[in-house]
Amino acid sequence: MREPDTNLDLSALKWPARLTLAGLWAERVTYAFWPFWTALFLSVVAFVLVGAMSVGLPVLGLIAVTCASGLLASLVYAWRKFQMPRWGDALDRIDRTMPGRPVTAAMDHQALGAGDDASKAIWLAHKARMQARLGEAKAVAPDLRVSKQDPYALRYVALLLLVVTLGSGSLWRSGPLDDLAARGLGRAVAAGPAWEVWIEPPSYTGKPSLYLNDVKVSELTVPKGSDLTVRLYGQVGSLTLSETVSGVPNVEGEAPKTAFTKVIQQDGVIRIEGDDIAEWQITAQSDAPPTVSAVGEVSRKLDGEMELPFSASDDYGVERGTATVSLDLASVDRRYGLVVAPEPREDIVLDLPMPIAGDRDSFDERLIENLSEHPWSGLPVTIALSVTDIADQASSNTVVSTELPGRRFFQPIAKALVEQRRDLLWSRANAKRIGQVLRTITYDPEGFFSSELAYLTVRMAITRLELATRFGISDEKQAEVADMLWQAATLLEDGRLSDALERLQRAQDRLSDAMKDGATNEEIAELMQELSEAMQQYMEQLAQEGQNDEGQQQAQGEQQEVTEDQLQQMLDEIQRLMEEGKMAEAQALLDQLMEMMKNMDVAQGEGGEGQQSPGQQAMEGLQDSLREQQGLSDDAFRDLQEQFNPNAQTGESEGNEGRNGGQGRGQSHEGESGEQGGEQDGQQGQGNQQPQGGDENRSLADRQQDLRDELERQQRSLPGKGTPEGDAAREALDRAGEAMDRAEQALRDDQTAEALGAQSDAMEALREGMRSLSEAMAQEQRDGAQEQGRPQGQASRQNRDPLGREQGSNGAIGSDEQMLQGEDAQRRSRELLDEIRRRSGEQGRPEVERDYLKRLLDQF
Incomplete structure (x- = not known):
């Protein structure tokens, strides 16, 4: 390698290179x-074990040769594997480990372009x-992992x-293991206790165990049921146990x-007798039963x-408790439907x-x-309170005599329905009387039934009850009719605005x-x-009936708006004044609050009677269908009654009032025959019988088919x-349609009983569909209320008329002309919006027109 073309300064690599x-x-x-260390450690262990055992020379020689061979092989492996590291390494x-390889670059020279x-x-x-x-160089940590070379560790x-081996000390005092064990055991026996005694209380007490070897007192109090454990050491028979705490006598000669x-x-007493005597006086403390009151x-x-x-206590804690409510039959006022013996x-x-x-x-x-x-709601009962501790000890019963609390009904018809429901659940023997009372209640519903759905529910309950009475009232049918009466009663009690105002x-x-x-603070x-x-x-209720300005829950009084928060503040102020004893001021503020609520009722109740929304129209249509289905069911039931009384004239079966009146009028159940029956009352009274099944059942089947078609529309x-x-309303109406189809087929096959069951299912499905539709309408109103409450910044898009023009103050459009004159303004705007929605949903209109209508809906 040639010398670098620049001076090197490797001083920054001095210590990092040394550490590396x-x-x-x-x-x-x-x-x-x-491998050498492993062989060396194993050889040391083998040497110690051989020194601790008495083995022969052949075995000793074999172990020595094996250890020497392992050490030699490991040294050869080390000689071949080891390479001495250098400064350059x-x-x-x-x-x-550094980006750019700066060490190599610092020692490199320019290959091209030197001139x-x-x-x-x-x-x-x-x-x-x-x-x-x-200068950024750092030492590199070594990699000491050899797991690849030693996979078995x-x-x-x-x-x-x-x-x-080192921890046991065998390396320093090796010798025969038998001698070592004998010496250690002898010293342990000599140094250990001659006896040991434990007392362990039951776990549920939470008390600690007692080691009596460390206890310095001779009198102890322990929970009853504690475990006593005794261990005696030394020569067998030198120590004996004598105790009287277990209640088990000692067996002689044992x-x-x-x-x-x-x-x-x-x-x-617990006594250890023999060379080492010890004695303890034991007091067994019983677990007291729990108490409740x-x-x-x-x-x-x-x-x-x-x-x-209620209050409960136990020395170690109560585990569980029950309250058993029993009817106090001796204290029941046995009148009306309670005269008969109650069912178990x-x-x-x-x-x-x-x-x-x-x-x-x-x-x-x-x-x-x-x-x-x-069924016992409102009747005298006894409530027996009982608790149990963890030891399954039960307390003595604390009996409270009272009237079983329940919901209070103030609406007269609702109270009557609840009473008949109670009588039905009291005994099925009251079924005939209950049917008569319910027919009397529903004879002229005008002015008494504020909810049409409640009236139809009661009529359906009458039909099912009378049908079940003839064939036997099962437990399921009894519970079903009782549930229908309860639903009707709650609808009458809570279902209308007038009831809510009455409750207020x-x-x-x-x-x-x-x-x-002078009520107490709790009563206040x-x-x-x-x-x-x-x-x-x-x-x-105002919001649900569409009478409170498009769902906004606020009261309009004398030129001001009062929100729910302000109403709550007034309630809090009334409560504070009452608690402070300022009753006159509280009464004045309460009168002011109620006057505001009444003004809200007047202001919201004067809306005009315009075109109904699609939801209201659909609800009325379903109510008509339910009413028509109830009438069909009544007619089919009367036919079934006449089949069981073939000697009676048409409409004369026991308990049958027919469509238009009482027994014996001889009127049939269809429109045409009914008119003839009215004209020929005397002739039919002489014994002429109306044909059963056949044509009449086919006429009922045609009416059922027409009703099915109307429901589909x-x-x-x-x-x-x-x-x-x-979607829930649609599913319920689909089930109603299927039930109507079954009822129609059963009527055409002269199977009136099966038709009645299917008609009952259809009415139940219709009621469920109406309930779901009502919830959907209420949800739409709540969504509308939320839209009304959007921030001011979002109101700019809504502050336009259906044509997208900006509105001025008080509804003006760039002039002094008022566009919202008259008290029907809101109604007319809703009608316009509903009409735009209806047209935008018609697929037959041109695409351009539907796009325009959708843009109007987005802006309005």
Whole structure:
């Protein structure tokens, strides 16, 4: 290699190269001599083991030859493998780890362009940069891993054996192992205790074990059931155990033992007798059973939940608890539907809540459960509280007599429906009477049923109940009818705006009475919560019925807007005044709040009666279909009754009032025959019978087919497509259509009972579809309310009319002309928007027109 064409300055590589060279020495020695070290360690271990055992000369010679051969082979391997590292090797290793190979570049010379000044200048600049990079050089760590040469890690095995040998001391005092073991055992026996005694309490107590060898007292108190373990050492029979804590008498003549395991069951003495005497007085402490008690009366929360505060304790902690609710039949007022004997019903078993954090030695908790839908709701019951500890010891029952709390119903029809539901669940013997009462309730629904869906639900429940009464009421049918009556009652109680306003007024009255009677802070908090929920429900009903300015939940009073936050602030202020005893000021503020709510009702309730939205039209159409399906089901049921009473005239079966009235009128169930029956009442009363099945069933089947076609037409125009609620409504209507098809086929085959079942399924599916459609409409209203609440910065696009023109103040378009005159402005704008949406969805219109309509929707 020629000399470099510039002066070298390798001073920066001095220490990095020295350290790297030392690492190279360690690396190459390790690679070459690891077999020698392994053989050497194994030879030392073999020497120690041979010295500790009595072996013959042939075996000793074989071991010596093997060790010598291994050492010689490892030295030969090291001689061939080892290469002495040099200074240049260290520089080369450093150079390979740096970018640009600066060491090589610093010692290089210019090969081309030596006579060109420009090329020489570039070369000198490159050399200077490489020279500067040498200052960044660092030592390279050696690679001491030899796992590829030693895949089985024999070097570590040899090292481990050597460490164990050195640690045991065998290297310094090697000798026969039998002598070593004998000497060690003798010293251990001489130095160890003559006996050992342990007492281990049960794990659930959490108490530590006792080692009686270290206990300095002779009187101990331990939990009953603790384990006693005794070990006796030395010559067998020199020490004996005498104890009276286990309650098991000693057997005379039993062979001496050195190990004992007992269970401490009673007070007594533990004695070690013999050369070393020890004695302990033991007191066995019994585990006390847990206790539980009610610390307050059973109360009813706002939503009908039962709340029962209780307290429980145990010396080692309560594990679990139950509350068993049983009917107090002796205290029941046995009137009306409760006169008959009740059907057997299992007790209600509730799990008592346990503390999640902390100990369970003593705690207070509250049992909260909603049993509003249980048949015993509102009836006298007994609640037996019981807790169990971890030792399965049960407490004595604490019985609380009370009336089982449940939801309160204030709407008269809802209260009647809940009562009939209770009577049906009390005993199926009340089914006939319940059917009569329900028919009376639904005879003239005008003015009594505020919800048409609730009325149709009750009518369907009547049909199913009467059909089940004839064929036998199963448990499933009993529960199904009871569930329908509960749904109808809740719809009547909570389903309309007037009910929400009535609840709001009732909450105000209760709060006013509490002000006069001096209620406690807890009662005030509960009443304020009830008032807040009533206000929220009232405003939600306004939004659902489209009467609160496109879903915005805000009240408009005297030229100002009041938001929900401001209403909540007023409620908080009323509560604060009441808690401070300023009842007059609180009453004045409450009156002001209720006046604002009433003004909101007046302002929102004066909307005009314009064109209905597609959702409302679809809902009304489905209600008509459900009503028509109910009528078909009633007619089919009457036909089935007449089939079981063939001697009666048409319409004269027991309990059959026919379409137009009471029993014995002789009117048929179809339109034409019904008119004839009305004209020939006397003739049919003489015994002329209406033909069964046949033509009449085919007429019902035709009506069922027409209703199926109408439902299919309604499905095509159902709104809410693409939303979860809208898709659920469509699936429910598909099931209703399939049930109608089955009902039609059954009617044509004169299988009236099967037709009734299919019609019942169709009505249930229709009700579910209407419910999903209602949720879809409510979701659209909520989305509209969110759109109204978008930031001001997003309002610029919406501040345009349907033609994209900018609106001025108060709806003006660049002039003094008011475009939003009249109180029907919002209604007319909604009609226009609905018409644009309808036209944009018609695929038959030209593409240009539909694009224009979509642009209008994006801007408006």
